[in-house]
Amino acid sequence: MYVHEISLEIKSNVDKDTLVDDFNLLMAFYRSNGQTQGKIESQFLQNNRISSLPFSLEKDSLKAKNNNKYVNNQIEKIQLLAKSTISIETKGKTYKNYTGACRCKKPEFYILITNYITIESPLTCGTCNNSVPLYTLPKYKDDGYMPILGWETNYQSCDSLQMNCEVGERWALNQMQELSSQLSKQGVVICKQIEEQTAVPTFYYLFNYKKYKGDEQNRPCPNCGKKWNLKTQLHGLYDFKCENCKIVSNLSSYS
Ligand SMILES: [Zn+2]
Ligand SMILES: [Zn+2]
Numbered sequence: 001m002y003v004h005e006i007s008l009e010i011k012s013n014v015d016k017d018t019l020v021d022d023f024n025l026l027m028a029f030y031r032s033n034g035q036t037q038g039k040i041e042s043q044f045l046q047n048n049r050i051s052s053l054p055f056s057l058e059k060d061s062l063k064a065k066n067n068n069k070y071v072n073n074q075i076e077k078i079q080l081l082a083k084s085t086i087s088i089e090t091k092g093k094t095y096k097n098y099t100g101a102c103r104c105k106k107p108e109f110y111i112l113i114t115n116y117i118t119i120e121s122p123l124t125c126g127t128c129n130n131s132v133p134l135y136t137l138p139k140y141k142d143d144g145y146m147p148i149l150g151w152e153t154n155y156q157s158c159d160s161l162q163m164n165c166e167v168g169e170r171w172a173l174n175q176m177q178e179l180s181s182q183l184s185k186q187g188v189v190i191c192k193q194i195e196e197q198t199a200v201p202t203f204y205y206l207f208n209y210k211k212y213k214g215d216e217q218n219r220p221c222p223n224c225g226k227k228w229n230l231k232t233q234l235h236g237l238y239d240f241k242c243e244n245c246k247i248v249s250n251l252s253s254y255s
Pocket of ligand 2: 221222223224225226228242243244245246
């Protein structure tokens, strides 16, 4: 990923702590528009300068062309308050070989998937397996991509519970691996909406940590009961894909 420094020199008499809160709100708008990744940035005040160091999927994620009206309005507001212009500088990449986000002209399909630790986009490209920056999708809701990010937070909360193993582990696991759970239903609705808006088939990733007796490879799709095993594993991760039900999954590591 890329790390940027967004900063603002305070040239007015505005209360600095108030401006810090408004700056924070700008960072929240960038996040809900899919322009920055992760839930919190290093943000600090040094003399008359407020700075923040967000992650992004693309080098130009923070370019004005990707802003929505909330981002633009908030930039305008803090610039007026501080009587100066914000500056955005790319500081570097997380890895030398970081290749960036999906740039496929026509992805064959998308997958809605996340886990407790990642700060990648919850949408990946089925063709290149890279993250899809949410701001590259058609506008999801007026104020950004919060419904998708809301599902992401719910999923990550469940995954954290099942990883920690002490509180609500079984409940959380069922949320993640049952297609009828509230979590899966919420995710499936999002997949349908993304597919409607983009015309790209969008699959829901169903977690699988069940104990199977017999040949798991040949177990049918849990929704329609048809054959769904892939001949070869996809992207080193997916072993099952149902074209009817638009779900993907993998062999259980528990069996
Ligand atoms: Zn791609
Ligand atoms: Zn199916």
